[in-house]
Structures are given as C-alpha cells and as structure tokens.
Amino acid sequence: xxxxxxxxxxxxxxxxxxxxxxxxxxxxxxxxxxxxxxxxxxxxxxxxxxxxxxxxxxxxxxxxxxxxxxxxxxxxxxxxxxxxxxxxxxxxxxxxxxxxxxxxxxxxxxxxxxxxxxxxxxxxxxxxxxxxxx
Amino acid sequence: xxxxxxxxxxxxxxxxxxxxxxxxxxxxxxxxxxxxxxxxxxxxxxxxxxxxxxxxxxxxxxxxxxxxxxxxxxxxxxxxxxxxxxxxxxxxxxxxxxxxxxxxxxxxxxxxxxxxxxxxxxxxxxxxxxxxxxxxxxxxxxxxxxxxxxxxxxxxxxxxxxxxxxxxxxxxxxxxxxxxxxxxxxxxxxxxxxxxxxxxxxxxxxxxxxxxxxxxxxxxxxxxxxxxxxxxxxxxxxxxxxxxxxxxxxxxxxxxxxxxxxxxxxxxxxxxxxxxxxxxxxxxxxxxxxxxxxxxxxxxxxxxxxxxxxxxxxxxxxxxxxxxxxxxxxxxxxxxxxxxxxxxxxxxxxxxxxxxxxxxxxxxxxxxxxxxxxxxxxxxxxxxxxxxxxxxxxxxxxxxxxxxxxxxxxxxxxxxxxxxxxxxxxxxxxxxxxxxxxxxxxxxxxxxxxxxxxxxxxxxxxxxxxxxxxxxxxxxxxxxxxxxxxxxxxxxxxxxxxxxxxxxxxxxxxxxxxxxxxxxxxxxxxxxxxxxxxxxxxxxxxxxxxxxxxxxxxxxxxxxxxxxxxxxxxxxxxxxxxxxxxxxxxxxxxxxxxxxx
Numbered sequence: 001x002x003x004x005x006x007x008x009x010x011x012x013x014x015x016x017x018x019x020x021x022x023x024x025x026x027x028x029x030x031x032x033x034x035x036x037x038x039x040x041x042x043x044x045x046x047x048x049x050x051x052x053x054x055x056x057x058x059x060x061x062x063x064x065x066x067x068x069x070x071x072x073x074x075x076x077x078x079x080x081x082x083x084x085x086x087x088x089x090x091x092x093x094x095x096x097x098x099x100x101x102x103x104x105x106x107x108x109x110x111x112x113x114x115x116x117x118x119x120x121x122x123x124x125x126x127x128x129x130x131x132x133x134x
Numbered sequence: 135x136x137x138x139x140x141x142x143x144x145x146x147x148x149x150x151x152x153x154x155x156x157x158x159x160x161x162x163x164x165x166x167x168x169x170x171x172x173x174x175x176x177x178x179x180x181x182x183x184x185x186x187x188x189x190x191x192x193x194x195x196x197x198x199x200x201x202x203x204x205x206x207x208x209x210x211x212x213x214x215x216x217x218x219x220x221x222x223x224x225x226x227x228x229x230x231x232x233x234x235x236x237x238x239x240x241x242x243x244x245x246x247x248x249x250x251x252x253x254x255x256x257x258x259x260x261x262x263x264x265x266x267x268x269x270x271x272x273x274x275x276x277x278x279x280x281x282x283x284x285x286x287x288x289x290x291x292x293x294x295x296x297x298x299x300x301x302x303x304x305x306x307x308x309x310x311x312x313x314x315x316x317x318x319x320x321x322x323x324x325x326x327x328x329x330x331x332x333x334x335x336x337x338x339x340x341x342x343x344x345x346x347x348x349x350x351x352x353x354x355x356x357x358x359x360x361x362x363x364x365x366x367x368x369x370x371x372x373x374x375x376x377x378x379x380x381x382x383x384x385x386x387x388x389x390x391x392x393x394x395x396x397x398x399x400x401x402x403x404x405x406x407x408x409x410x411x412x413x414x415x416x417x418x419x420x421x422x423x424x425x426x427x428x429x430x431x432x433x434x435x436x437x438x439x440x441x442x443x444x445x446x447x448x449x450x451x452x453x454x455x456x457x458x459x460x461x462x463x464x465x466x467x468x469x470x471x472x473x474x475x476x477x478x479x480x481x482x483x484x485x486x487x488x489x490x491x492x493x494x495x496x497x498x499x500x501x502x503x504x505x506x507x508x509x510x511x512x513x514x515x516x517x518x519x520x521x522x523x524x525x526x527x528x529x530x531x532x533x534x535x536x537x538x539x540x541x542x543x544x545x546x547x548x549x550x551x552x553x554x555x556x557x558x559x560x561x562x563x564x565x566x567x568x569x570x571x572x573x574x575x576x577x578x579x580x581x582x583x584x585x586x587x588x589x590x591x592x593x594x595x596x597x598x599x600x601x602x603x604x605x606x607x608x609x610x611x612x613x614x615x616x617x618x619x620x621x622x623x624x625x626x627x628x629x630x631x632x633x634x635x636x637x638x639x640x641x642x643x644x645x646x647x648x649x650x651x652x653x654x655x656x657x658x659x660x661x662x663x664x665x666x667x668x669x670x671x672x673x674x675x676x677x678x679x680x681x682x683x684x685x686x687x688x689x690x691x692x693x694x695x696x697x698x699x700x701x702x703x704x705x706x707x708x709x710x711x712x713x714x715x716x717x718x719x720x721x722x723x724x725x726x727x728x729x730x731x
Binding site (some may be wrong): 046049052055056059060063066067070071075077078079081082088089095097098099101103106107109110111113114115117118121122125126128129132 | 207210211214217218221222224225318430431432440443444449451466471474475478481482485488492502552617626689692693698699700701721
C-alpha cells in the first residue's frame, strides 16, 4: 500500500523493450504528473502547511464530535439511575432497564460510532487527495 | 477427581496448541524485525483477531463475571469501558500513530518531540504499566489451577510464565500474532458454548429459585454447601441462618458445631469451615450488595460511588490507547487506513465476546453464591458449569472454560512480555536478537516475583489500575502529540510525571491500606477522573510556558501522521539517528524486500 499512490513512476527496467525515444516520453509524462501541491507539501511551504492544518482540524472535529456524543450518552446513564429512581426500577420484556441499557445498548452504539467515524475520516482524506492532485 | 483430569486435559491442549504454533513459526523468524513486528504482513481481520485475543485477558474472561456476581449492574461498566477504549483509540490515535512509524511509545515520544530524556521517562512508564498488567494475569493463572486441581497457587503462575517464555523466545512477535489470532477464537468458543448451554439449563429450570433474582432477599444456597474461608472476612447476614461452623468466628470464639446467625455482621477467621443447608440465605462479604434487589439496581447512593463509576469510564475509555501491548500490535498494519479498519473489527469482536461473561455473572448469583462468602468471585466462570449440571456435560463444559481461561492468560501475557521486552531490548539493552531474549526473561520474571509477594483478588479491578496509569500518562501525550502542534518535550514530561506520579501514589496507598469504605479511599482506589484531566492540563500549561521549545520539524511530523496513505509520506520505524540501535536493521528494511512486507 505504501507505494501504491504517489507519482506513478513507470520504470521497472525489466518490463519494457529498450526503445530509447519512448522511454524519454514516458519519463516526461511521469514528471509532468507530479502535482505542484504535492511538491508544496513536501517542501513545507506556507500553502502546504495550511493545507495540512485544514486536514488535521477537519479530522479532529470529527473525532471530538464522535467521542463527545458517545461519552455524553454513556455518562448520562449513571445520572439517570441516581436521580430518576423509577428509571432504575423499570423493566422491559421482563429485563430490568439498567441491564438492558448497560448490557445491550452500548456495544452497537460503539460499533456504529466507529463505523461512522471511519467513513468520515476516509472522506476527509479523499477530499485532501483530490485537492492535492488537481 | 474426574473433572480435574478433564480440566487438565483442556489446559494441556491449549498449552500444546500454543507451543506447536510457536514452534512452527520459529523456523521462519530470522531478523530482529521478524521478532518485533512480524514484518508488517498481517491482514486487518487476522490482526483484529490477534488484538482481541491478546486483549481479552484474565480480567475479561474471569474478572467481568466475578464482578457482576459481586457488584451487579455497576460492574457492567467494565466490559463497556474495555470495549469503548478501542473507539477512543480509533478516533484519536490509530491511523496517525501507525503513519508516524513509531513502534513503541518511547519511539513516538522521541520521533514527535525529539528528546531522549522524554524517551527514557516513557520507557519507565511502559515497564510499570506492562508489569502492573502482567501481575493479575499470573494471579488468574494461579487461581485457575488452584480452583480446578487444588494445586498450590504458585504452580499456575509459574507454568504460564514458563509457557509464555518458551513461546516468545522461540519465535517472537510473528508467532505471537498467529497464536493470538487463534486464541481469540479459542476464547470465544470456550465462553460462548458453555454460556449458551447453561442459559438453556436456566430457562428449563422452573423452580422458585429461578425467580429469586429480583427479590429483596439475599441469594440462597441451591444445595448443602461447605465453604472453607481462606482469609479473614466480615460477613453480612440478611436472614437468620443456621450454620455448622468449625473454626474461629465472632470475636475470636472457637466453635465446632451448630450456630444460629442473626441478622447483622459476623466475623470469621481464616481456616474456618462453614456448612450451610440447602435453601439457607447466603451471607455476603461486607462492602457488597446483600439483597438481590439492591444488587440488581445500579448503586449510586453516594457521591463517591458515582465518582467511581465515572472514573472507571474515564480509565478504560482513555487507558486502552496507552497500553503498550495494544499499540505494538497496530504497527503490524501496513498503513493508517488499515489500522482504522482493524480497530473496527476489534470493536465488533469484543462486543460479541462480552455478552457471555455477563450471562455467566448473572447465572453465578443463582447457582454459585457461596463465592460471595470467600470473595473469591473470579472463580465463578470456572465453577458454574459443574454447579449447574451435575453430569458429564457439566464436567466437559467446566474443562472447556478452564482451557479458555488458560488461553486468556497465555495470550495476554505473551503480548505483554513481547512489548515490555521490545522496549527493554531497544532502550535499556542493545537491540539485537540475543538481547531480546535476555529482555524476555527479565520482563517475565519481574511480575512473577511480584505475584509471589502480593496476594490480591478482583482481577478486573487490578487490571483497571494499569488502565488508570496508562490513561493518566500516555493518553495525554499521544492525543496532544498527534493533534496539537505546540506540545513540547518539557510539557509532555511534566504531564507524565504529574499524572503518572499521582496515579501511582494512589495505587500504592490503596494496596498498602487494603482499601476502606471512606470516600477518600474510594476516590484513591479509582483516581483517573482526577489524574487524567490534571495530566492534560499540566501538559498544556507547561507546553505553553516553554513555547520556544516546540520542535522545529513539527510540520513535517504532522504531515507524515495525517497525510493520507496514498500520498506516500508514511514512514516505517523512523529512528535512524543512531539513538536506537535498531538502525542497521531499519536500513535493510527500507531497501530490501522486507519494506512492503
């Protein structure tokens, strides 16, 4: 995966018949495709740095949003059980509500949050790549 | 006698399986990188199984059910937190950390903040956390063998240590990855099948006994039960109970005969044997809910218990990302994206697993309540099958759970030993294969020595101490290091010292005093809701005060950690400055065929 992206360098010497003219053309085409922005990233220019900052902020916002939502949901339960006694004593389908809420609900919630997050994170990364490569 | 043989057979099978896998893999392990990171050639699903296999320790396999049997609804926070930690890890750490190329936490500290002093400080905390986590594993092993075979406590601990050493020494991480992945499935099978069968037995049990779980009364004995008290204990009695006692009870009075215990508390000295008739109310060790109805409700009667609940959430949610054996495992992912995918599988695998210990804990309250007297509740998973089914099925299921528990100790301990030894060999000794072997010996023998010295119960709580320490030290360092440009080495070090120091002090205090009921002791027993924010604040404040010392290459590091994998900024183990001696191997890895794995 590491080398899958980046500038498509066509040169694996064994693959190609040694016809000089075409090799030169191929090299030039390859060189042309290295996008300016990628160079800016590499060389740490102001623009490049700004781009990375935006990406980091977007990713961080998503992470914090997911973490905060999950924690708020989970951290409400102990408060509810303490201050709404009826809530702690209620039962649903013959199972006490606290056991249902703590034993069954959090796990799908965590999996769902993880799934949603990784989709968002990958979208941010795709956007970033599109921006850099155009 | 018969069920001991079967249980030993199960344990033997697990031991043999790990040994064979280890032996087979050993032939292909050659270079230091083979030993340490399995050549990064492990697929997301298998890697997730390996992470889960390694993570599901004695605390999960035995401890969760034990805590539920004892504490009821409040204990449900442990499995929730043990799982939720991976969400936090995925949100804040997984992909960037993988891309940073850091293999261990000290690596990360140095690569990000460029300070070798910080590296050494991190090394110390990695060792402490690793050993804190290893001790309960070995204790669990001792408990398991002592429960199923009556062998002395130290035999199990020594046996697991020896087995882990052989495994790690013969093939290192690559072997361990394979062993771990297999052991996730072994453990899932070993807990799900018995849980399923026992649940069916419970459903077909139409006696009055079954309905007693929600009644305002203590649990009752299913049959005549003999209990041998091994440590001094104070019992609460909820209904008057007739007991045949032999030993020393109630104010140092020697007895040998029938006693009537009235409602109240009764002291029992170690070595006393108590015999209860069937149907009698179970006395419960003090400090735990006595009546089934209170046990069934979440207990939040006092501020300190609410604080403890939140502290457990904090410690487990934020502590997982700082556990050395978990992070090392992420380095075997080829890139950042696959690190995220792996974590997603881990969330799924853990969620599936934790259903079963919860079922065990519930059933244990009905069928093995005698554990509440001795407080030895961690044995619930091991004893329940035989208590519910008095025939060969029960024996078979009992040996399956014993084997699964053993798998739990072996896999977690292997992972911990590998990561502790990895840090020892690269940072304290020289990073060559032979030193990795010396390091393995040291990292296994230290916790074994502690096991001989300290005797404690409650595996899940013991493990949570390691979580608290990780959450108060490495969590802030990782989160701020990955997301905040202005972190400095001085700030990080100050945070580690404040968070880790306070957490360790609280742990030492709790171990020394044995934990009382006062609010201060309760806070000190679970300090992370205070120490974690303090560590964050210290890192932030001191970093702002030393703003001039922000590393010069911070932009490059940020780019490498956050740029999508396709752009090719990812690094593999970026410690070539001659500070670490793994450097010559790294050179080979970059140029040679090992690079892409």
